[in-house]
Amino acid sequence: MLKKNVNISELAARLGLSKGSVSRILNDPQAPFAPETRRRVMAMAAELEYRPNAIARALATGQTGSVAFWLRDLSTTYNAHVAQAFETQIEAAGYHLFIRLYGGGGEDDGKPFPQMTPENADGIVTHGAPPRGWTSMAQSASRPAPLVLTGAIMDPEAIDWVGIDFYGVSRAAVEHLLAPGRKRVALLTPHNMRDDRRVAYMDVMAEAGLPPEVIEAGGESRSDVRRSLAEYIDAHGYPEAMFCHNDDAAIAACRVLRDLGLQTPGDVALVGCDGIEDIEYLTTPLSTIVLPIDEMCALAWRYLKRRMQEPDAPPQRITLQPALALRASSGVS
Amino acid sequence: MLKKNVNISELAARLGLSKGSVSRILNDPQAPFAPETRRRVMAMAAELEYRPNAIARALATGQTGSVAFWLRDLSTTYNAHVAQAFETQIEAAGYHLFIRLYGGGGEDDGKPFPQMTPENADGIVTHGAPPRGWTSMAQSASRPAPLVLTGAIMDPEAIDWVGIDFYGVSRAAVEHLLAPGRKRVALLTPHNMRDDRRVAYMDVMAEAGLPPEVIEAGGESRSDVRRSLAEYIDAHGYPEAMFCHNDDAAIAACRVLRDLGLQTPGDVALVGCDGIEDIEYLTTPLSTIVLPIDEMCALAWRYLKRRMQEPDAPPQRITLQPALALRASSGVS
Known part of the structure; x- marks a missing residue:
């Protein structure tokens, strides 16, 4: 059988003290009690392997640890x-x-x-x-x-x-992808994320006089991104480069491109974001934003x-x- | 400023009821109170957007949700x-x-x-x-x-x-690796794991009259396994096949073998364990135990x-x- 813990009431009864006194001695080293009383309480608590109930301790001390x-x-x-x-x-x-x-x-x-x-x-x-x-x-x-x-x-x-x-580094990533003269640089993002990665992408494309191309996946998992991107390329062809909201999206993109027989970076260049360990295990090392x-x-x-x-x-x-x-x-x- | 929640004491004061009554009405739909009293309490709680303190509720009901x-x-x-x-x-x-x-x-x-x-x-x-x-x-x-x-x-x-x-399926994995006549089939495992994957490996090797070869990594992360395996191969050469404790270890092994210019499965065959999504993103599809x-x-x-x-x-x-x-x-x- 499982062992039952002793509680404050049982400690107090064995010590012949009130529950309130036992509780204060156990929870507050500064509480004004005689050293002998304090010693008796601590010894009994140790002997009976008293462990405070987290809820009761939280109420008594205001701290949960x-x-x-x-x-x-x-x-x-x-x-x-x-x-x-x-x-x-x-x-x-x-x-x-x-x-x-x-x-x-x-x-x-x-x-x-x-x-x-x-x-x-x-x-x-x-x-x-x-x-x-x-x-x-x-x-x-x-x-x-x-x-x-x-x-x-x-x-x-x-x-x-x-x-x-994310703003400055995302600008640098998109400018890097545009630098060799690419025109069709897309943003690959799960959901309708609206953070500074997207703002930076939109700004750089506008400044370059190029139309933005946002590929929004239906979810954040790799399989969601994989499915959405495959459908997108089937309908719209593939861009020359993709700035990916995160490394999971970039890893999914690598798989989609490989399945289509496309080369990275020859056909489609990629930059990810996060710097997760997984990218060290890809065949083509992934450019990324390391957080x-x-x-x-x-x-x-x-x-x-x-x-x-x-x-x-x-x-x-x-x-x-x-x-x-x-x-x-x-x-x- | 942050909005402060109303508590039971404040509700009780506004309603002209005791704290105990308000608490029982809020926590126990069966508590014996007049319907009009119950209605007043619930209406005031709704109006003041009362939300129970989780600790207090846990003590009152014994349930935390x-x-x-x-x-x-x-x-x-x-x-x-x-x-x-x-x-x-x-x-x-x-x-x-x-x-x-x-x-x-x-x-x-x-x-x-x-x-x-x-x-x-x-x-x-x-x-x-x-x-x-x-x-x-x-x-x-x-x-x-x-x-x-x-x-x-x-x-x-x-x-x-x-x-x-894990026993039966691990036996099948090791037997599969031995089937083409391989003699040097190793177990790649993080730490000194002692579960049924290892027991099955040891049993099958013993029954085949072959010496077991256990490669123990210094930790469970991919980078731990990668470092330990590279050192091991440097000292002992590479086995013909490895049964890997988990897919993370197998993914690390793929990277080590690729870095050494070795082919999978030509030089070293691999079977992993877990069936995690990541293995869909490897260049060589990984045999594995799907949990x-x-x-x-x-x-x-x-x-x-x-x-x-x-x-x-x-x-x-x-x-x-x-x-x-x-x-x-x-x-x-």
């Missing part, structure tokens, strides 16, 4: 890597991490956003959540919780964030810790710059 | 897929999922196992946890929590499980729901059989 990390899903390799990198930070600090998925698609998909409740955690970090996500989260708390946003650059009032600036995942996660945790300790600390914000790594898929060897 | 899913890490694609598949089950049922990582390496790595506390969730599903994980988890609860184990087949007393039988991830997650959730509703229900156990999918990497086209 846990942090919640919200991200959309685990269907892209990038998201799984970000969650793992944040776990590494949190675990080293002795905290517990709850990974939560808010699901849904792009900013405009119309799905209701889940309540991001912080009640089981001392603080929250979100990755890539759209503004209506932060609002929902901030308002669903019975008190405003320490909260740090990560992902594409943003500028909400009164919330800490670690942003990634500073570890730095982003380390800073998010540093900001969150400070916010948990000093709720009134001044706003903490930083913008990180990714790097453009050029390889064979866009003609650089 | 949440389920915890524990797995080792998110550093393999397979694990991320399993977590995503379980989230899909849970979300469809209107529950919240907490994904927790227990970390650590193989069964024998000597690291302490984290306490898997169920206090914030109504039930727990674990994936791939070693026996000392279940024990720790079951004992750390202030009451035994509904718990379902998933992963390699196991047979613990008094715990529900959905097991995958029934969706079926495993659906059954785990069905068992957990029943256990949450009927703590004294009889044991629930099932063994699922994976399928061997043979492709070009082991000479089947």
Whole structure:
């Protein structure tokens, strides 16, 4: 049979003390009790292997020792890597991490956003959540919780964030694809993503006097992108190059092109985004935007810790710059 | 500024009722109150957008509406897929999922196992946890929590499980690699994994009168396997075939072999395990053991729901059989 834990009531009864006294001694090293009483309580707790109930401890101390990390899903390799990198930070600090998925698609998909409740955690970090996500989260708390946003650059009032600036590096990627005189450079994106990768693409194409060509997949998984891109090329022919919203989309594109007997970069040049490990296993090395995942996660945790300790600390914000790594898929060897 | 939620005390004050009455009306549809009183409370709660504090509700009702899913890490694609598949089950049922990582390496790595506390969730599903994980988890609860184990087949007393039988299919994989008359068939495995994949490999090699050759990588990530395998081949030459503990290891092996100018399957035949989506993006289609991830997650959730509703229900156990999918990497086209 499973072993049953002793609770505060049982400890108190054995010690001949009130539940309130036992609870205060266990939870507050500063509580004014005689050293002998404190010693008896701790010895009995150790002997009976008392482990506090997390809910009761949260109510008693206001602290859970846990942090919640919200991200959309685990269907892209990038998201799984970000969650793992944040776990590494949190675990080293002795905290517990709850990974939560808010699901849904792009900013405009119309799905209701889940309540991001912080009640089981001392603080929250979100990755890539759209503004209506932060609002929902901030308002669903019975008190405003320490909260740090990560992902594409943003500028909400009164919330800490670690942003990634996609604009400049995305401009450089599209200009790189246009440089050999290509005219038909497309954007390959899952859903109707509207972040700075798309803005930069539209700006560069407009400045070059070229019509934009946006290929929107029906979902974010590799198989979604693969299906949508194959249908698109069947209907519209293939562009000379594609700037891909993420590496998963670029990996799906490699497969579609190979199945059609097309060469990369000879027929279609590619640049991805994220810098996930998977691209090291492709036959043609993929040019990509390498995101500073570890730095982003380390800073998010540093900001969150400070916010948990000093709720009134001044706003903490930083913008990180990714790097453009050029390889064979866009003609650089 | 962030909006502050109204709490039970404020609701009670506005209604001229006791906190206890308001709490019981909000949490228990059967509580004996006059219909008019109930109506007033619900109307005021709606008007003030009252949302219950999860901790308070958990204490009042004993239910959190949440389920915890524990797995080792998110550093393999397979694990991320399993977590995503379980989230899909849970979300469809209107529950919240907490994904927790227990970390650590193989069964024998000597690291302490984290306490898997169920206090914030109504039930727990674990994936791939070693026996000392279940024990720790079951004992750390202030009451035994509904718990379902998933992963390699196991047979613990008094715990529900959905097991995958690796033995038969692993035998078939090794026999397939030996069939063309190969003598040097190795097992490529991260850490010192000791599950039925290894047992089946050792049995088949012994029955064939051939010496086993186990290549143990220093970690589970693709880069760990890649480094260890390259060093191994440098020191010992390459085997004629490798049965790989998982697809991530097989993908790493493809890269190492390509870098050495070796052909798959001509020089080294490969069979992986998991059936992850990534293998569709390799140049040479990978033979692999396809695990029934969706079926495993659906059954785990069905068992957990029943256990949450009927703590004294009889044991629930099932063994699922994976399928061997043979492709070009082991000479089947």
